[in-house]
Amino acid sequence: MKNLHLKLFFAVHLLFVFVGSNLFEYKSKTIDSIVLPYASYTGGGFGYSFFSPNVGNQTVVKVYTLKSDKTLRQDAFGTGTSMFDSRFGAAIHTFRNRKAYELMSRIVASYVFAKYPGSAIAHISVGEYQVPTVTAYRLNQSAATYREVYTGTYTQ
Amino acid sequence: MKSFQLKPGFQLAILRMGVAIAVMLKIFAEFNDLDMLYSQQGIIQGVLSKPMAVKYALALPLLTDFFHIHNEHLFLSITYLVFGVAASALLVGYQSRISAFVCLVIHMMVFNGYNLLAFGFDGFLFSLLFYTFVFPVGKVYAVDEMMGRTGPVDTENLKLYLLVLQLHLCMVYLTAGVSKSGQDWMG
Numbered sequence: 001m002k003n004l005h006l007k008l009f010f011a012v013h014l015l016f017v018f019v020g021s022n023l024f025e026y027k028s029k030t031i032d033s034i035v036l037p038y039a040s041y042t043g044g045g046f047g048y049s050f051f052s053p054n055v056g057n058q059t060v061v062k063v064y065t066l067k068s069d070k071t072l073r074q075d076a077f078g079t080g081t082s083m084f085d086s087r088f089g090a091a092i093h094t095f096r097n098r099k100a101y102e103l104m105s106r107i108v109a110s111y112v113f114a115k116y117p118g119s120a121i122a123h124i125s126v127g128e129y130q131v132p133t134v135t136a137y138r139l140n141q142s143a144a145t146y147r148e149v150y151t152g153t154y155t156q
Numbered sequence: 157m158k159s160f161q162l163k164p165g166f167q168l169a170i171l172r173m174g175v176a177i178a179v180m181l182k183i184f185a186e187f188n189d190l191d192m193l194y195s196q197q198g199i200i201q202g203v204l205s206k207p208m209a210v211k212y213a214l215a216l217p218l219l220t221d222f223f224h225i226h227n228e229h230l231f232l233s234i235t236y237l238v239f240g241v242a243a244s245a246l247l248v249g250y251q252s253r254i255s256a257f258v259c260l261v262i263h264m265m266v267f268n269g270y271n272l273l274a275f276g277f278d279g280f281l282f283s284l285l286f287y288t289f290v291f292p293v294g295k296v297y298a299v300d301e302m303m304g305r306t307g308p309v310d311t312e313n314l315k316l317y318l319l320v321l322q323l324h325l326c327m328v329y330l331t332a333g334v335s336k337s338g339q340d341w342m343g
Contacts, residue, residue, distance in 0.1 A: 018327055040264070043285070046279050048331045088199055111192065
């Protein structure tokens with residue numbers, strides 16, 4: 001059989017991709033100890049949950065900064081307007097607890113203080129847009145609602 | 157008049173060029189924010205990234221610690237410049253396998269070190285960089301081919317490469333389809 005080694009290699013690779021895709025649930029640390037290191041070097045063996053069903057609500061961070069000229073500046077992070085913003089959105093989306101939101105808010109505060117030199121106060125609001133269920137959507141209750149999950153005021 | 161015909165294995169050239177362009181766009185989009193994204197004083201600070209790091213994976217924070225790199229700004233800038241040079245070489249097919257390997261290793265280090273910042277694009281790019289490294293992408297429409305460094309693409313192997321890509325994509329869509337068939341998504 002021609003190129004048996006190559007075929008075997010790809011067969012094993014695709015097996016890792018299949019096992020790592022989370023198509024079926026397994027709770028074996030032994031399998032994890034093989035699949036995860038393999039995935040970390042080849043990219044084959046990660047789940048594809050970003051397609052579904054674990055697509056959570058969009059989480060955004062709204063920042064109100066009082067600048068040195070006494071004007072109020074409003075910024076939003078997590079809206080996906082740039083690569084930086086998309087990646088920031090991915091991070092705040094991953095952590096879904098108060099401690100993490102507080103930590104991320106501190107990082108955002110230090111970022112805006114560096115961005116607007118002389119600014120002294122930043123008010124930060126972390127919230128998520130909750131989309132309706134498909135059933136509610138069919139009943140024309142389609143508006144997404146903003147729910148604040150954390151708020152804090154930071155000074156330099 | 158002779159009609160234009162694509163060379164056998166042109167799909168490999170498309171893969172190589174597509175991946176190289178994706179890497180270049182990633183570099184272009186991230187270069188000005190490297191410190192905020194991938195330094196230990198950035199969005200994901202050392203206090204978060206270090207406890208989550210795993211021993212077996214090659215990751216950027218582990219590398220900066222291991223080599224005691226203090227000037228992360230300079231290190232990240234040089235790393236991304238190398239990334240860009242390798243992606244450019246990959247685009248034209250110059251030293252394709254080495255270029256693909258360099259791109260794969262840099263992307264791998266960033267992905268493993270800061271996977272909290274990653275999304276679907278990064279996962280797919282990781283997989284495609286691996287295939288670009290493994291497949292003989294420098295054999296078609298490449299500088300390597302013009303310089304006579306490589307032979308022609310084996311047609312039987314080409315079928316295998318394309319089959320592997322197709323099966324991988326099938327698994328992705330099958331996973332998404334099965335997940336979406338559950339009550340969580342349908343309701």
